[in-house]
Amino acid sequence: MFNLSGKVAVVTGGGSGIGRATAKLFAKQGAKCHILDLSAEQGAHVVGEIAAEGGVAISHAVDVSNQAAINEVIASIGKIDILVNNAGVAHVGKADTTSEEDFDRVFRINVKGVYNCLHAIIPVMSQNGGGVILNLSSIGAVVGIADRFAYSMSKGAVQAMTLSVARDYLAENIRCNCICPARVHTPFVDGFIAKNYPGQEKEIFEKLSKSQPIGRMGTVDEIATLILYLCADESSFITGCDYHIDGGFIKLNN
Template sequence: MNTLKDKLAVVTGGGSGIGRAISMSFAAAGAEVHIVDMNEAVSNAVVQEIVHLGGRAVYHQCNVTDQKEVLDLVQQLAKIDILVNNAGIAHVGNVEKCTESDFERVFQVNVKGAYNLLYAVVPIMKAQGGGVILNMASIAALVGISDRFAYSMSKGAIHAMTLSVARDYLQDHIRCNSISPARVHTPFVDGFIQANYPGQEAEMFEKLSKSQPIGRMAAPDEIAKLALFLCSDDAAFITGNDYPIDGGFINLNN
């Protein structure tokens, strides 16, 4: 595949889970992938795998919550054709169980992190005549999810920022869309279940899997395929949209 031939793609949180799948998929489609992540070991493993398969990839250790770090990183790149804002963290709890520090932590990574990349990358895309931005939102931005107050707040912000950027930069040929997955089976999910439901891992995994009417969680590769399409020229007429990929969660859970 040469869908993204000669494109340079920046993928935050690209070292694991959905981000890893997107990084691998984009590299297989011909892109030069720049993984922005805090986890050096897993990210370098992805880079090595991509290179072994004949692709091109580079790892950058960068804290997306630090605007100076982000700006310094972005200025090292000659161009940026694609930005995928995928880095994110979760939190379990309603508003009463969400402390100020919990709220700030989720906001800093999920919202400010995406903002920092947008702030740094949009001027580059404007100067070069266009680009594509894909933000990772969530079904939590679209429907009420129990005990996900801070997480839902952050993904609602991602959804709104997607619309704002798409509208503001139409004339600059910058397309901006978002994807809203339901639950995706990643190491993050396994760790999340283990941390929050100790001793109930198998029960919770089955419950969370069956919350999708289709009867299972998504695979990371399934999200990556949609991401690849939206960031390719095949989607040149698509901007300002959110794409639930949810196994029927939003419309069929009744």
């Protein structure tokens, strides 16, 4: 099951965290993975990990918010069967404490970055008879989370884009879904806590972990497994959906 042999996948933000876990799992299942990441070093490292496990991957150092650069990379790849829009940034702040600069940065990466990849890759999929797109949204798009104004805005936009793409490209055999993770333990989370809560790392990590009713954060491998299912042929009847993978955060928090 979940065999991706012969498939070509593009994973943005594939140099670390959820993107890294997804690229490695896709390659293990037989896909040729193109990793798009701002960091050439991190992308190359994941390519090396995949090669060591017998998989095939290629790294492209690129900023997803730069449309011309994305267009150039996608044109060099050719056939694409799967797109995982994972690249993104977080931000702490309310509407009146978020600067214009920070708002624009979150929008540019989390919203325009997704658009840029959709804009470049959908025509490729259409020409090749179809494909699958998986966007990374967040529980922040579904429920109110304190001090996450710009981030929640961006993930709400990702959900809206998911629905539009799913509806608009049914005839081209392109499926599009998104997932909404709660907190997932990644190096990004550790760095985020260290930067915003210096000296309180252990306390904040425990607090964030316990905000999920299940009592812990998710793992990158758990997220990657759901992504694999939604991008494999076994989920061919699923499009226009958002999946909550949140340890009970949305339904079980009182």
